[in-house]
Every structure is written in structure tokens, then in C-alpha cells.
Amino acid sequence: MIKGDRWKYALIIGALFIFSLILGCPAKGQITQPQVVFDKAGKALQSNNYSEAKQKYKALLEANYDQGAVLINLGYIYAVQDSLGHAIYYFRQAELKPEFEQQAKEGLRYARQRLPNREVMLPKLPWQQAFDWAGRTIGSNGLMSAGLLFLYISVFFTLMYWFTRFMHHKGTLYLIYGSLLIAVLLAIGSVHIAHLQQRYDIGVLVTSEQQVYAESDRSSSVISSAYEGYSFTIDYSKSKPDEGWYYVRLSNGMFGWIEDDGIRIYEA
Amino acid sequence: MNNASRLFLATLFLILPFGLSPTLKAQSADVSASVNQRSVFQGERIVYTVRVSGDFNDLSEPELPQLRGLQFSQTRPSVSRSQSISIVNGEFQKTITFDYSYPIATPTEGQFTIPPAKLTIDGKQVSTNSITITVRARSADSSQQGEEQPDIFVRLELSNKNPVVGEEIVAKVVLYFRENIEILSYQPQSGWKAEGFWKEVLDDGRQPRAVASMMNGIRYRKASLIEYALFPTKSGELTISPFEISTTVRYERRRRDSFSSFFSGFGSNQRNIDLQTDPVTIVAEALESPADAQFISAVGDFDISRSISQKEMLVGESLELVTTVKGRGNVPLVSKPDYQKPDGFEIYNPKESSEVNRKNGHIVGEYTFTDIMIPRTPGTFTIPEITLASYNPDRKQFEKTTLPAYTVTVKPDPNRKITSGDETLLNVEPVTGLVSWEKEQQGYLWNSPWFWVIALFPFLVITGAYVRKRYLDRLHGDAQFARSAKADDIAREKIDQAKETGASNIKEAYGLLHKALAGYIGDKLNLPESGLSDQDYVEAVKDKLDQKQKNHLKRILTTASTIQFAPNTGADTFQKDAAETEQLIKDLKKAL
Numbered sequence: 001m002i003k004g005d006r007w008k009y010a011l012i013i014g015a016l017f018i019f020s021l022i023l024g025c026p027a028k029g030q031i032t033q034p035q036v037v038f039d040k041a042g043k044a045l046q047s048n049n050y051s052e053a054k055q056k057y058k059a060l061l062e063a064n065y066d067q068g069a070v071l072i073n074l075g076y077i078y079a080v081q082d083s084l085g086h087a088i089y090y091f092r093q094a095e096l097k098p099e100f101e102q103q104a105k106e107g108l109r110y111a112r113q114r115l116p117n118r119e120v121m122l123p124k125l126p127w128q129q130a131f132d133w134a135g136r137t138i139g140s141n142g143l144m145s146a147g148l149l150f151l152y153i154s155v156f157f158t159l160m161y162w163f164t165r166f167m168h169h170k171g172t173l174y175l176i177y178g179s180l181l182i183a184v185l186l187a188i189g190s191v192h193i194a195h196l197q198q199r200y201d202i203g204v205l206v207t208s209e210q211q212v213y214a215e216s217d218r219s220s221s222v223i224s225s226a227y228e229g230y231s232f233t234i235d236y237s238k239s240k241p242d243e244g245w246y247y248v249r250l251s252n253g254m255f256g257w258i259e260d261d262g263i264r265i266y267e268a
Numbered sequence: 269m270n271n272a273s274r275l276f277l278a279t280l281f282l283i284l285p286f287g288l289s290p291t292l293k294a295q296s297a298d299v300s301a302s303v304n305q306r307s308v309f310q311g312e313r314i315v316y317t318v319r320v321s322g323d324f325n326d327l328s329e330p331e332l333p334q335l336r337g338l339q340f341s342q343t344r345p346s347v348s349r350s351q352s353i354s355i356v357n358g359e360f361q362k363t364i365t366f367d368y369s370y371p372i373a374t375p376t377e378g379q380f381t382i383p384p385a386k387l388t389i390d391g392k393q394v395s396t397n398s399i400t401i402t403v404r405a406r407s408a409d410s411s412q413q414g415e416e417q418p419d420i421f422v423r424l425e426l427s428n429k430n431p432v433v434g435e436e437i438v439a440k441v442v443l444y445f446r447e448n449i450e451i452l453s454y455q456p457q458s459g460w461k462a463e464g465f466w467k468e469v470l471d472d473g474r475q476p477r478a479v480a481s482m483m484n485g486i487r488y489r490k491a492s493l494i495e496y497a498l499f500p501t502k503s504g505e506l507t508i509s510p511f512e513i514s515t516t517v518r519y520e521r522r523r524r525d526s527f528s529s530f531f532s533g534f535g536s537n538q539r540n541i542d543l544q545t546d547p548v549t550i551v552a553e554a555l556e557s558p559a560d561a562q563f564i565s566a567v568g569d570f571d572i573s574r575s576i577s578q579k580e581m582l583v584g585e586s587l588e589l590v591t592t593v594k595g596r597g598n599v600p601l602v603s604k605p606d607y608q609k610p611d612g613f614e615i616y617n618p619k620e621s622s623e624v625n626r627k628n629g630h631i632v633g634e635y636t637f638t639d640i641m642i643p644r645t646p647g648t649f650t651i652p653e654i655t656l657a658s659y660n661p662d663r664k665q666f667e668k669t670t671l672p673a674y675t676v677t678v679k680p681d682p683n684r685k686i687t688s689g690d691e692t693l694l695n696v697e698p699v700t701g702l703v704s705w706e707k708e709q710q711g712y713l714w715n716s717p718w719f720w721v722i723a724l725f726p727f728l729v730i731t732g733a734y735v736r737k738r739y740l741d742r743l744h745g746d747a748q749f750a751r752s753a754k755a756d757d758i759a760r761e762k763i764d765q766a767k768e769t770g771a772s773n774i775k776e777a778y779g780l781l782h783k784a785l786a787g788y789i790g791d792k793l794n795l796p797e798s799g800l801s802d803q804d805y806v807e808a809v810k811d812k813l814d815q816k817q818k819n820h821l822k823r824i825l826t827t828a829s830t831i832q833f834a835p836n837t838g839a840d841t842f843q844k845d846a847a848e849t850e851q852l853i854k855d856l857k858k859a860l
Binding site: 016034035038039042045046047048049050051065067068069070072073075076079080081082100103106107110140141144145148151152155158159162163190194 | 610611612614615644645647648649693694695696697698699700702703704705712713714719722723725726729730733734736737740
């Protein structure tokens with residue numbers, strides 16, 4: 001290859017790489033209308049008009065503005081009104097937002113401390129926790145984007161290895177294979193987290209008591225009782241939502257069936 | 269056979285039937301059954317007596333028969349025994365008499381038979397006779413001529429048979445009895461069910477007093493034994509079940525009955541009689557709640573009031589809202605008013621208490637409801653005004669009471685310290701101010717077509733790069749391929765050089781044209797770079813070109829070769845030849 005050609009190729013490759021990165025960047029923008037609704041809700045809350053404040057905050061949630069501030073305020077209102085199941089439901093969602101995690105934890109502590117029945121929490125297995133953490137912090141899309149990035153890096157190094165002399169050595173090969181491996185792992189992880197998010201959700205019981213059965217039938221044996229504030233992991237692949245039953249994992253590790261009355265669900 | 273034998277056999281013949289017979293006499297014992305009355309009124313008790321009299325050694329207790337329509341009040345008998353000795357024909361005869369007495373109740377009217385009772389005397393089973401008795405209905409309303417009126421009966425007398433739901437009905441259990449009867453005692457039977465009613469016993473503390481009364485031309489005495497306050501809890505036709513009462517009465521001895529004074533011993537005119545009232549049906553009218561007030565199910569004459577424990581308080585202090593319903597009527601059945609509680613208050617289970625006075629023939633009292641609330645946040649709160657209603661059956665209208673609104677001011681507790689151990693308080697403040705409003709990204713990346721564009725692009729690049737690399741590797745590794753690949757560039761380069769040179773040096777320019785053509789053919793067909801004639805080049809491509817192209821090729825090559833011998837070739841001719849050379853290169857490119 002002619003020396004000048006190598007640099008031409010390198011420039012072309014680099015330009016393509018940067019261009020494709022730019023393609024992947026989502027456009028960002030600010031939305032002002034939800035702030036107006038939020039401010040009105042705040043005024044209602046300050047004048048103790050909880051009904052109106054709840055209504056406005058819930059409207060923001062329905063418009064997919066599930067910011068931590070909205071969740072914290074709804075949890076606060078329900079806690080004040082002594083509807084602790086609902087308070088836990090919103091505080092748990094707020095706990096997933098890093099900037100409101102501490103406030104949410106305080107709200108959860110208050111609500112759980114006031115409930116007559118407290119659930120036993122059996123921790124999940126380490127890899128389950130790892131996937132949960134990755135899903136919450138980076139997310140499936142984040143992992144897939146990182147995977148794409150590493151894919152482009154491996155392609156870049158491949159081109160460098162093929163068309164340049166100074167990068168035509170074993171070290172570059174290791175970089176190529178390493179980047180490719182990381183890209184594949186990140187892609188698999190992303191798909192797996194997406195699968196988990198599709199298959200499982202978290203439910204919180206907001207009524208006073210529900211029975212957990214061995215089968216999706218009230219005549220089957222009762223394996224546990226669930227009380228207000230208890231949380232479950234709902235497995236949609238086994239549940240029968242059309243018939244009003246969910247297959248759940250209780251926080252103490254037991255599995256069973258529970259009717260959908262009084263269960264509020266959010267995406268974990 | 270001799271006479272002794274005949275006498276023995278005759279004796280045996282005579283005795284044997286008696287020995288084998290189980291029902292009649294057993295060693296001269298008489299068995300009989302009797303009752304003290306064969307015709308009684310419903311509810312009265314009769315005494316059934318089995319008498320065994322004679323000379324016997326072993327006697328079992330009677331096996332009682334199964335009764336229908338009657339029932340033994342107790343299965344253990346009262347037993348009396350007597351013995352007498354008499355001399356008959358110079359011989360002493362001992363007679364023992366056992367009387368087994370059982371009380372029998374007569375709860376239903378009709379004619380009934382008491383089957384024989386069985387017992388064993390000296391190992392032999394014997395039976396008594398059966399007895400038929402008649403039980404007549406104890407109806408005080410019978411007006412049929414000749415029908416006997418009962419001596420004693422009980423009635424349930426109501427103050428009102430058409431009440432509204434919740435209205436008080438005073439129900440009296442009244443005992444009617446003839447003048448020749450003395451009431452020794454009475455005992456109401458438990459388990460009286462006034463279904464569809466709430467009942468309260470009214471107690472004025474006085475003993476029942478008998479007063480004279482006339483009924484169907486017969487003189488009676490009557491006494492109100494027990495009073496109840498009944499409150500219908502539902503509308504429609506309601507039936508009060510019979511009230512049962514057991515009495516012990518004594519009949520006065522009749523002086524005209526001469527036998528009565530002789531045969532009636534001490535206590536023989538005392539009886540236990542079970543009585544019950546007839547069922548009573550009432551019709552309760554439903555009450556329609558008023559539209560502009562909350563009806564708290566209070567029926568009677570009531571005063572309703574409400575008070576609040578304090579109007580200014582600190583966060584965390586308790587507030588009591590006390591509602592009192594006071595008056596005469598269905599006090600125990602008053603329901604708690606439903607108030608609209610202010611937001612921000614923690615509501616606790618309300619307390620309820622009542623004081624009921626059951627004397628003086630009515631239910632009087634008050635019911636108190638206490639709502640307990642604790643404010644969790646500071647501010648000004650309002651417990652709104654409300655109108656409650658009670659129904660007054662005497663005036664036949666709803667009476668409404670408007671309870672005023674209360675304004676409560678809650679201030680923060682200045683002494684409250686928020687510490688990490690302050691677990692009873694909510695240490696979370698609402699979030700206000702500006703918020704970053706980024707919508708949660710919906711869906712996954714792979715749902716977007718751009719993702720696939722971005723994801724597949726590197727593969728396209730890699731594929732293209734791989735093809736290029738293979739080309740370059742071949743270029744470097746395969747000399748023949750390299751010559752062929754470069755032939756076009758080299759030929760064009762030479763033609764360009766020839767064009768540049770053409771103006772000043774025609775010979776050199778034609779030389780370059782010759783090299784371009786010959787070199788192109790040689791590179792493409794991998795011919796030796798030198799040592800070949802023009803004819804060789806033409807021969808090499810003769811099959812690839814048509815005749816015209818071959819002629820052009822031959823002419824250019826010949827012209828370029830012999831140019832040194834044609835120094836007067838003009839620039840126009842050269843330009844034309846250069847263009848023809850270019851065309852030939854193109855034609856050869858297509859052909860080769």
C-alpha cells in the first residue's frame with residue numbers, strides 16, 4: 001500500500017467512526033409544561049389540599065413524568081394520610097432515583113415502622129442483584145449503547161490492523177478480540193436485562209391483607225398472608241392477569257399466587 | 269298310671285300355663301299404668317304412674333315407652349313404696365306396692381296414646397296397659413258456645429302493631445288466670461327469639477300485680493309479668509315468636525266436690541303448667557332518609573349535639589370530636605355520624621359509649637361517639653358543618669339538627685427535636701422548585717430502525733475493508749495481478765505525459781504512446797516487457813479486438829515506431845493519435 005493511502009484510509013475510517021457515534025446520540029431538550037403542573041400541585045400541597053395535589057402529581061405520572069420529586073411528594077401525601085401501602089409504593093419507586101434515594105429510604109422507614117406487620121426480606125442471589133443494579137443504573141439501553149461502542153472500537157482496531165503498519169501487531173489483535181468480546185457480553189447483558197424487565201415487575205400491596213395461595217385458586221392451600229406494604233416480584237410469564245391472579249415471589253423467598261386486588265405495580 | 273302320677277300331672281298341667289305366661293300375674297303381682305288427667309289444656313303437665321303391686325322379690329325400673337306428641341319432662345321417676353300384710357283364709361299375705369311417677373309435658377294439641385311400659389318382675393317381662401289422653405288448645409279468643417275456656421293462659425300485648433323501622437314497641441307478657449288459681453311461681457323460658465327486632469328488657473323494679481279483667485264473659489285476673497322494648501330492624505311483615513313461660517299454680521279446692529277433700533292430700537292441687545303466647549305479626553314501615561340531612565337511624569325524641577376538645581393545637585396532639593345523641597327511643601341502635609375529616613389528620617378508631625335507662629316503661633338514654641384525630645402537619649383545617657336527622661314517630665316527621673363547622677389551627681411543635689432516633693415522625697419534606705423534566709425513555713434501542721443502521725454499519729465497513737484488504741494482499745503477492753491491476757494507471761499516465769510532451773517533442777510523445785499501448789497489452793497479458801515486436805502485440809490481442817480496432821492498434825504502433833523517420837508529423841495529427849490511443853486503451857480494457 002502506498003504510504004499516503006494508509007493515512008487516507010485512516011482518515012476515512014476515523015471520520016466514519018465519529019459520524020456513526022454522532023448518529024447514535026439522542027437529541028435532548030427541556031419541557032416546561034410539567035413544571036407548571038408541578039408548581040400548582042405544590043401550592044395545593046402547601047395549603048393541605050391533598051386531594052388536588054394528588055390528582056396533579058398523578059397526572060404527571062400518567063404523562064410519563066415519573067421524576068423522583070413527583071414520587072416523593074405522592075409518597076409524602078399518602079404517608080400523611082396514613083395510607084401506608086400507597087406511601088411505600090411511591091417511596092420504593094423514588095428510591096430508584098439516585099438523587100432522591102435518601103429521602104425515599106426515610107419515607108420507607110417511617111411507613112414500615114408504622115405498619116403492624118413487617119415483611120422479612122430475604123436478599124436475592126448475587127447475580128440477580130447485579131442485574132438489578134445494572135438495570136437500574138445503566139439500563140438495558142445503556143448497556144447496548146456501550147456494546148455498540150465497543151463494537152465500533154473493535155472495528156476501528158481491525159481496520160487499523162489491516163491497513164496500517166504501525167498497528168499491525170499482536171497487541172492490536174488483543175484489543176480487537178477484547179473489544180469484540182466486551183461488545184458481545186454487553187449486548188447479551190442488555191438483552192437479558194430487557195428480558196428481566198419485561199418478565200418481572202414489583203408489586204406493593206396497598207390493602208390491609210391478602211392471602212397467598214399455592215395455586216391460582218382460592219380453594220387451594222394458603223401458604224402465607226400478605227399485609228399492607230408487603231412487596232412482591234411478579235412473574236408475568238407464569239401469571240394469569242386475565243383471570244386476576246399473579247404468580248409472585250414474596251420478599252422472604254416464598255413463591256405463590258395472589259389475586260390482583262389491591263396490588264400496585266411498578267417497573268423495577 | 270296310678271293316681272299319684274295323675275295328680276302330679278294334673279297339677280303340673282294346671283301350674284305350667286301360669287308359669288309360662290309372661291304378661292299377666294307373676295307370682296300374684298299386678299301391673300298397671302295411669303295418668304292423673306286424661307283431658308288437659310296444651311302446656312299443662314300430667315303425671316304418668318306405673319304401679320306394681322303384689323308379692324315379688326325382684327323388680328326392675330320400668331322401661332319407658334316412646335311418646336309422640338308428648339314428652340317425658342324427666343326420665344328418672346319419683347318412686348314410692350308401701351307394704352301391707354293381710355290374713356286371707358288363715359294365711360299371711362304380704363303385698364308390696366311400688367309407684368313409679370313421671371311428669372309428661374303436653375306441648376301440642378291433639379289426641380295421643382301412651383304405649384305400654386315394660387318391666388321385669390322376678391325375671392319375667394310384663395307390660396302395662398296403654399293410655400289415651402286429649403290435649404286441647406289453650407286459646408283465649410274462642411267464642412264458640414260450649415267450648416271450654418282455659419283456666420290460665422299468657423298473651424303478648426304490644427303497644428303498636430304498625431311501627432316504623434327503629435320505633436320502640438313495648439311488649440308485655442301478660443298472664444291471665446281464673447280466680448280459683450293461685451300463682452305460686454313463674455319462670456320465663458330462655459331462648460325467646462324476636463327475629464327482626466332488637467329487644468331490651470324493661471325493668472321498673474316492681475313485682476307483678478294482678479288486676480281483675482273480663483274476657484268473653486269470664487272473669488279473669490291478669491298480671492303483667494315482663495315488659496320488653498322491641499325495635500324492628502327491618503321493614504315488612506315481622507312475626508314475633510311465642511314467648512314460653514313455666515308456672516307453678518295451685519288450684520283452690522272445690523267445696524262442692526265432696527271427694528276432693530277426702531282424696532286430695534296435702535299439695536295434690538299444685539301443678540306445673542308450661543304456657544306460651546300465640547305468635548304476633550306486625551308490619552314495620554320503612555323510613556326514607558331525607559335528602560338534605562344524614563339520617564343516623566335514631567327513631568324517637570332526640571337531641572343531637574357536637575363538641576370539639578380544642579381548636580388550637582400542636583402537631584402530634586390529639587383532637588376529640590364528640591357527638592352526643594340523647595333522648596327517648598332506640599338509643600342502642602343509633603349509628604355513628606359520618607363526618608368529612610380534614611386531610612392531614614391521622615384518624616383513629618372512634619370510641620363509643622352509651623347510657624341507657626330501662627325503667628319507667630321506655631328506653632331513655634344517650635349515645636356518645638368520640639372521633640379521635642391527630643394532625644401530622646401544621647396548618648388551618650376545617651371540620652365542615654353537617655345536618656343530622658332523627659325521626660320522631662309521635663310527630664311522624666324527621667327532625668333535623670345542623671351541627672356547626674369547626675376551624676382547627678395546628679402549629680408546629682417547637683419542642684420537637686428531629687433526631688435519627690425520632691422514628692415516630694415523618695422526616696420527609698415535599699419537594700418544590702424547579703425539576704428536570706426528562707421523559708423516561710420508552711422502549712428499547714433495538715425497537716428503533718436507527719439502531720439497526722448503526723449496528724449493521726460496522727459489518728458493512730468490515731466487509732468492504734476485508735474485500736479491499738484481499739485486493740491489496742493480492743496486489744502485493746501476485747506480480748502478474750499487480751501488473752494487470754496497474755496497467756490502466758500506467759497507460760493513462762503515459763498518455764498524459766505524451767500529451768504534455770506532444771507540443772514540444774513529437775517523437776518522444778509518440779514514444780510514450782507506443783509504450784502506453786504496448787505496455788498495457790503486455791501488462792494485461794503478462795507478456796515480456798521487452799523483446800516483442802509490434803506485430804507480436806497485435807497478434808496477442810487479435811482475437812479480442814474487431815478489425816477496425818486492430819487496424820487502429822497497428823497504425824498507432826507503426827506510427828509511433830516510425831515517427832523518427834517522419835519528423836514533420838503535426839500536432840493535430842498527434843492529438844488525434846493520442847485520443848485514438850486512449851480509445852484503444854478503453855477498448856482493450858473491455859476486451860481484456
